[in-house]
Amino acid sequence: MKRTKIKDLLHGEGGEVLVKGWVKTRRDSKGGFSFLEINDGSCLANIQVVAEHTLPDYSSIENQLTTGSCVSVRGKLVASKGKGQSKEVQATEIRVYGSAPVDYPLQKKRHSFEFLREIAHLRPRTNTFGAVMRVRNRLAFSIHRFFQDQGFVYLNTPIVTTSDCEGAGEMFQVTTLDLSNPPRADGAVHGKIDFSQDFFGEKTFLTVSGQLEGEIYAMALAEIYTFGPTFRAENSNTSRHLAEFWMVEPEMAFYDLDDNMDLAEEFIKFLLSDVMEHCAEDMEFFNKRIDTTILETLKNIIDNRFERLTYTDAIHQLQKASKIFTYPVEWGFALQAEHERYLSEKVFKKPIIVFNYPEQIKSFYMKLNEGGETVRAMDVLLPNLGEIIGGSQREENYEVLLQRMRDKDIDPEEYWWYLDLRKFGSAPHSGFGLGFERLVQFVTGMENIRDVIPFPRTPKHAKF
RNA sequence: UCCGGUGUGGCGCAAUGGUAGCGCACUCGGCUGUUAACCGAGUUGUUAGAGGUUCGAGUCCUCUCACCGGAGCCA
Numbered sequence A: 001m002k003r004t005k006i007k008d009l010l011h012g013e014g015g016e017v018l019v020k021g022w023v024k025t026r027r028d029s030k031g032g033f034s035f036l037e038i039n040d041g042s043c044l045a046n047i048q049v050v051a052e053h054t055l056p057d058y059s060s061i062e063n064q065l066t067t068g069s070c071v072s073v074r075g076k077l078v079a080s081k082g083k084g085q086s087k088e089v090q091a092t093e094i095r096v097y098g099s100a101p102v103d104y105p106l107q108k109k110r111h112s113f114e115f116l117r118e119i120a121h122l123r124p125r126t127n128t129f130g131a132v133m134r135v136r137n138r139l140a141f142s143i144h145r146f147f148q149d150q151g152f153v154y155l156n157t158p159i160v161t162t163s164d165c166e167g168a169g170e171m172f173q174v175t176t177l178d179l180s181n182p183p184r185a186d187g188a189v190h191g192k193i194d195f196s197q198d199f200f201g202e203k204t205f206l207t208v209s210g211q212l213e214g215e216i217y218a219m220a221l222a223e224i225y226t227f228g229p230t231f232r233a234e235n236s237n238t239s240r241h242l243a244e245f246w247m248v249e250p251e252m253a254f255y256d257l258d259d260n261m262d263l264a265e266e267f268i269k270f271l272l273s274d275v276m277e278h279c280a281e282d283m284e285f286f287n288k289r290i291d292t293t294i295l296e297t298l299k300n301i302i303d304n305r306f307e308r309l310t311y312t313d314a315i316h317q318l319q320k321a322s323k324i325f326t327y328p329v330e331w332g333f334a335l336q337a338e339h340e341r342y343l344s345e346k347v348f349k350k351p352i353i354v355f356n357y358p359e360q361i362k363s364f365y366m367k368l369n370e371g372g373e374t375v376r377a378m379d380v381l382l383p384n385l386g387e388i389i390g391g392s393q394r395e396e397n398y399e400v401l402l403q404r405m406r407d408k409d410i411d412p413e414e415y416w417w418y419l420d421l422r423k424f425g426s427a428p429h430s431g432f433g434l435g436f437e438r439l440v441q442f443v444t445g446m447e448n449i450r451d452v453i454p455f456p457r458t459p460k461h462a463k464f
Numbered sequence B: 001u002c003c004g005g006u007g008u009g010g011c012g013c014a015a016u017g018g019u020a021g022c023g024c025a026c027u028c029g030g031c032u033g034u035u036a037a038c039c040g041a042g043u044u045g046u047u048a049g050a051g052g053u054u055c056g057a058g059u060c061c062u063c064u065c066a067c068c069g070g071a072g073c074c075a
Helices: A056-062 A113-116 A127-149 A211-221 A255-278 A280-289 A294-303 A311-319 A337-347 A398-407 A412-422 A436-444
Strands: A015-029 A032-040 A047-052 A070-079 A085-099 A204-206 A223-231 A245-252 A307-310 A352-358 A374-384 A386-393 A429-435
Touching: A015 A047, A047 A352, A056 A085, A056 A127, A085 A245, A085 A398, A085 A412, A127 A223, A127 A280, A127 A436, A211 A245, A211 A429, A245 A255, A245 A386, A245 A436, A255 A294, A255 A352, A255 A374, A255 A386, A255 A429, A280 A294, A280 A429, A294 A374, A294 A436, A307 A311, A307 A412, A311 A337, A311 A352, A337 A386, A374 A429, A386 A436, A398 A412, A429 A436
Parallel strands: A047 A085, A307 A352
Antiparallel strands: A015 A032, A015 A070, A032 A047, A070 A085, A223 A245, A245 A429, A352 A374, A374 A386, A386 A429
16 A cells, blocks of 8 residues: 555545654553654644554554654544544554654754754754755745746756856865875975876866856857855855855846846746745744744735845945944945845835946956946845845956956956857856855745755864 | 854753752653643753862853854855
């Protein structure tokens, strides 16, 4: 007999069923039976199993039916005689796959997320992490659907790369050299390490972004997107940063900055409404237990147009604010978290897109506006979260790009292939990057980014 | 990395410088178509580590470690 998932069971017809899952809790009745709450991860809800103590072999398995144990239950799906659930399984046979001794760390009560991080191998069995991972899964799925429906090509960019100055952050070096005795140039004991003897014959790193490679394929397939892991070796200790995280990076030929912003806004709205529709039960849970405003917040975002303002207008808005900021508000300086929050949370009270940033504070590949003071960069800022998307129209003019690289001390030799894209059949194009974990964080209302990825990697932490 | 905070039974938390306690979990007993069940009893601690001040330190001081929050960097 095939196992029925609890998700399907709860809408099922009744009759003979086979359920397999983990015991959340057991309540004994001296009326000669016990209640088992079983969860199999297919949904948030448990199924209640009624276990008569007259079942064959019940006495021999009774002390194995503990919180955390894994069981297989054959029985009949019937209407529940008790309150609190409409259906339950009247067991006719219970088998224990694996019992859980009393030192099972998950108790029938709330645990702190700090504690659960220490037991990352067991935390998926909690309500919260089950719900987070189902939502995360749905978001990943709908990211693909959004782009696939519009004919974008899913592109896999390399994890190991030789570019070491994309400017996105510190990089993890990848090497197979013997670190206790690396080969040295000209044999000197303290000479420079000779990376020509390394696995790839030169210095290599884990990627910080697939954007530049994405642009290559956008210059052939027109519309592509990447969705993969990225790595930053920054010593960032915040609730919004990971050393290993997943990023979505669409890159589109023939898109200008306005098209880019349109796509970003449409993208976010699509993802939010999709998850509200398809993860309704889990989202209700978040709204009840994690953040009581989350459903309202998401709905607001779906229903309202993102406020778009230039960096210059943002500065004006901040300058006329009565609030005293810790960091100076002056044209040419980067917007600080406190500035971004003030704009999205206090002034506009909704997502905002700031665009046309000063040229000096943005990357070399962003398209220079006329006048040369600003570049066509844009950031999507969400209330309570901050930056979720960063993007730009790319510089497609060969000479301008070359000059921008020189101005920012970037060796054009190293990016010869990137420059070639402007030399041979250049085209206006744009793209953006979305931090996947930040999206999951925002949608679920979870406060710490370490709790929306199965196994978080942060400074001094790579366990599991 | 900087600033601030926290570290006490398995988990969540108390404790003016003066005998380390409560809730949950666990064990035993009672009760019940139960719902984070309930009622009664019981077990569980080198108070993160090292040093110092003091008659006396969980509490004050110094250092180390870990974790949390905020900031910077960014997605």
